[in-house]
Amino acid sequence: MRLLLFLLLIFLPLVSSCGSEVYFEGRIVQINDDSILVINNISEEDIKSNSVQEILDKNHEAFEFKVGKTSSFEVGMKVKVGYNGNVDTSYPAQAGVESIKIIK
Numbered sequence: 001m002r003l004l005l006f007l008l009l010i011f012l013p014l015v016s017s018c019g020s021e022v023y024f025e026g027r028i029v030q031i032n033d034d035s036i037l038v039i040n041n042i043s044e045e046d047i048k049s050n051s052v053q054e055i056l057d058k059n060h061e062a063f064e065f066k067v068g069k070t071s072s073f074e075v076g077m078k079v080k081v082g083y084n085g086n087v088d089t090s091y092p093a094q095a096g097v098e099s100i101k102i103i104k
Helices: 002-017 044-049 052-057
Strands: 022-031 035-039 062-066 078-083 093-096 099-102
Touching: 022 044, 022 052, 022 062, 035 052, 035 078, 062 078
Parallel strands: 062 093
Antiparallel strands: 022 035, 022 078, 035 062, 078 099
C-alpha cells in the first residue's frame, strides 16, 4: 500500500502536469527552518493529538515544501501549494514551491 501511494505521488503529478503547475492541498503539520510539512485529508484535531511521526506512519499523502521564510505559517493552517511537478522520491515527498495560498 505504501509503495502504491509513493508511486502515485511521484508519477501522477508528472503525467498530469505537462510542464504546468501542479497543486497539493492540505494542512501544515510541521514547520522547519525553511520548509513546511503538508499532509492532506487530516483534521486539526488529528494534528493536535498525534506526533508528526505517528501521522506519517498512517501513510497519509505528505509533502515537504521548501518555502524559505516560514514566519507567516502556523501548524494546522490549511494551504494550497503549487509546484512544478518535480518531486524528490522520498516519504514525505519533497518539492520546491511555485506558489502558496493560505486557505484558512
